[in-house]
Amino acid sequence: MSGTFRIGISDDFYTEASEPLQYVLAKKLAGVAGVEWEKLETGGGRCASAELLRGYDAVFALATKIDAESLREVERLAVVARWGVGYDRIDVPALTRAGVALTITPAAVRRPVAEAILTLIFALSKNLLQQDRVARAGGWRGDLPRMGTSIGGRTLGSVGCGNIGQELFREARSLGFGRFLACDPNVSQEKVRELGVEMVDMETLFRESDFVTVNTLLNERTRGLVREAHFRLMKPSAYFINTARGPVVEHEGLVRALRENWIAGAGIDVYPVEPPPADDPLFRMDNVIVAPHALAWTNELMTDNGSEACDAVLAVCRGEVPEGLVNPEVLNVEAFQTKLARRRG
Amino acid sequence: MRVVAVPDDSPAVLGLSPSLARLRAEASVRYHDTLPGTADVLAERLRDAVAVVNIRSSTNLTREVLSHCPALKLVSIWGTGTDHVDLEAARELGIRVTNTPAVAAPSIAEHALALMLAVARRVPLLDRRVRAGEWPRGGMVQLQGKTLGVIGLGEIGRRFARLGEAIGMHVVTWTMHPKPELGFAHVALEELLAQSDVVSLHLRLSEQTRGFLDEARLRTMKPGAILVNTARGPLVDEPALLKALGEGRLAGAGLDVFDVEPLPVGHPLTAMENVVLSPHSAGITPEALEAGLAMAVDNVLAFFEGKARHVVA
Numbered sequence: 001m002s003g004t005f006r007i008g009i010s011d012d013f014y015t016e017a018s019e020p021l022q023y024v025l026a027k028k029l030a031g032v033a034g035v036e037w038e039k040l041e042t043g044g045g046r047c048a049s050a051e052l053l054r055g056y057d058a059v060f061a062l063a064t065k066i067d068a069e070s071l072r073e074v075e076r077l078a079v080v081a082r083w084g085v086g087y088d089r090i091d092v093p094a095l096t097r098a099g100v101a102l103t104i105t106p107a108a109v110r111r112p113v114a115e116a117i118l119t120l121i122f123a124l125s126k127n128l129l130q131q132d133r134v135a136r137a138g139g140w141r142g143d144l145p146r147m148g149t150s151i152g153g154r155t156l157g158s159v160g161c162g163n164i165g166q167e168l169f170r171e172a173r174s175l176g177f178g179r180f181l182a183c184d185p186n187v188s189q190e191k192v193r194e195l196g197v198e199m200v201d202m203e204t205l206f207r208e209s210d211f212v213t214v215n216t217l218l219n220e221r222t223r224g225l226v227r228e229a230h231f232r233l234m235k236p237s238a239y240f241i242n243t244a245r246g247p248v249v250e251h252e253g254l255v256r257a258l259r260e261n262w263i264a265g266a267g268i269d270v271y272p273v274e275p276p277p278a279d280d281p282l283f284r285m286d287n288v289i290v291a292p293h294a295l296a297w298t299n300e301l302m303t304d305n306g307s308e309a310c311d312a313v314l315a316v317c318r319g320e321v322p323e324g325l326v327n328p329e330v331l332n333v334e335a336f337q338t339k340l341a342r343r344r345g
Numbered sequence: 346m347r348v349v350a351v352p353d354d355s356p357a358v359l360g361l362s363p364s365l366a367r368l369r370a371e372a373s374v375r376y377h378d379t380l381p382g383t384a385d386v387l388a389e390r391l392r393d394a395v396a397v398v399n400i401r402s403s404t405n406l407t408r409e410v411l412s413h414c415p416a417l418k419l420v421s422i423w424g425t426g427t428d429h430v431d432l433e434a435a436r437e438l439g440i441r442v443t444n445t446p447a448v449a450a451p452s453i454a455e456h457a458l459a460l461m462l463a464v465a466r467r468v469p470l471l472d473r474r475v476r477a478g479e480w481p482r483g484g485m486v487q488l489q490g491k492t493l494g495v496i497g498l499g500e501i502g503r504r505f506a507r508l509g510e511a512i513g514m515h516v517v518t519w520t521m522h523p524k525p526e527l528g529f530a531h532v533a534l535e536e537l538l539a540q541s542d543v544v545s546l547h548l549r550l551s552e553q554t555r556g557f558l559d560e561a562r563l564r565t566m567k568p569g570a571i572l573v574n575t576a577r578g579p580l581v582d583e584p585a586l587l588k589a590l591g592e593g594r595l596a597g598a599g600l601d602v603f604d605v606e607p608l609p610v611g612h613p614l615t616a617m618e619n620v621v622l623s624p625h626s627a628g629i630t631p632e633a634l635e636a637g638l639a640m641a642v643d644n645v646l647a648f649f650e651g652k653a654r655h656v657v658a
Contacts, residue, residue: 299487
């Protein structure tokens with residue numbers, strides 16, 4: 001190994017996830033020879049500047065934005081390690097051109113997110129928030145506008161059937177659902193047969209599911225993927241759940257579907273803009289559960305994210321190809337090859 | 346055709362169910378969607394019926410009423426409670442009484458899971474805060490990999506234990522009558538309380554179990570644990586539970602049942618942020634109601650075939 005390996009940690013970690021960050025640094029990086037780290041002052045998760053990034057071999061990114069301008073004349077940087085699986089705030093082609101690897105943490109994320117989705121499914125099905133409100137206000141079950149319903153035999157659908165979608169189906173397998181549906185252009189029927197998932201087109205999924213969940217990345221193909229017309233296909237008794245990314249869904253269409261009772265309700269953890277404006281119509285609706293893009297933020301999620309991100313960074317530090325690589329094409333970029341070779345010293 | 350009376354389907358449930366048509370296919374049904382009101386009207390509605398499907402517990406099937414029904418051979422109760430039927434008189438008069446046990450078990454087990462998940466992820470609290478313009482972070486509890494202690498392994502307890510396993514929890518159980526054939530790890534009660542991240546009660550309420558989770562036992566629970574109770578309120582020492590929640594010894598509770606129901610206005614639980622409450626509604630789903638109606642009708646049909654089921658007297 002040659003030279004000190006410097007890791008920049010985007011400053012939003014210190015406000016949003018300080019405790020797990022300190023835990024992970026102590027557990028995974030403290031005492032590793034030649035590794036140093038320091039806070040990267042981006043100004044609260046804003047776009048990282050090239051001046052900042054030039055001084056590091058690796059960067060831990062939470063919500064930090066990195067675009068082509070951030071990488072201008074950045075030569076030392078070898079890896080951006082995101083804690084999490086979404087990378088919509090990062091310009092991947094620009095990273096690749098600059099010879100920088102991007103890694104994510106799929107193993108850490110899938111179970112906490114799948115459990116968050118199940119939490120919303122069961123809370124919606126049992127009308128739990130209205131039950132809680134009625135009980136707190138001195139009412140009783142006769143005051144409930146709607147009773148809970150049973151999960152037994154219902155159809156669970158997932159838009160996207162990758163890391164998280166498959167984990168959701170795996171955990172849901174013994175919960176009594178009757179049928180699993182998914183749509184995903186990248187996943188074959190053969191790949192998910194064993195999970196009992198039927199791959200269908202998106203229209204069929206919306207038409208036949210009792211719970212439609214969104215488990216896709218946000219990219220140019222998925223932006224606005226779920227539109228008003230899809231909500232029109234849903235059963236009036238069905239629920240819509242989005243814990244992935246707000247812009248995957250046409251928000252006005254969702255609002256209209258809920259307001260006009262095309263669907264029974266929704267569980268929403270993500271929004272077109274975060275934090276959402278105070279006048280988001282969802283906040284005035286009884287048939288919606290809202291959460292602050294944090295439903296999956298268990299302590300385990302953050303520490304597992306951190307461990308997985310550290311493993312990726314340490315692999316690069318040793319001159320090895322990291323796990324969780326988003327842009328494998330970087331392996332063919334000479335600048336990246338040179339950085340790895342230099343680490344192998 | 347044999348005469349079956351339905352004297353009290355008000356507000357109508359059987360009348361809206363496909364189960365009524367199944368009954369009509371096998372018997373001449375005297376169906377009433379009003380309450381009888383008086384014993385005389387009730388006796389009139391039951392006159393010459395061989396069986397009665399009893400929908401409401403306000404319908405008192407007293408010795409007097411039963412003895413005015415010489416043809417009556419079966420009372421099929423929709424529900425589990427039998428307080429409104431004179432079982433001794435029924436026995437003496439040669440009348441069988443059946444009920445519909447455990448039909449709500451799947452719904453109640455699911456409700457317990459919903460409460461456990463909602464407490465772990467603070468769902469009602471987050472919802473209130475986001476609506477109020479806040480954007481709170483962190484502090485969620487992950488259940489996968491944690492230990493679930495299930496107390497009582499009747500129909501509901503064992504179903505809930507399976508749901509816990511499905512989401513990746515390590516399940517330990519304690520029951521008064523161990524059932525090794527179910528395949529769950531059975532541990533001593535002290536052990537269960539000390540090691541479980543979530544404790545869920547599925548016991549019957551009796552003089553033996555009243556106050557089961559008392560102050561001393563609550564104190565032996567793992568710090569930061571969650572309590573789920575969908576069984577009966579008086580199984581738990583409620584003031585001691587309030588104290589444990591208030592002091593943060595327990596992280597939270599999901600409760601469908603209480604000492605006093607309906608929960609009185611201004612009860613301390615109603616102001617607590619770390620609890621999720623529901624109005625003793627876990628078993629009331631359309632699916633559970635229909636399963637019960639179907640069983641009440643099946644009990645009549647089985648009796649006609651000489652194979653009485655779910656007999657209580």
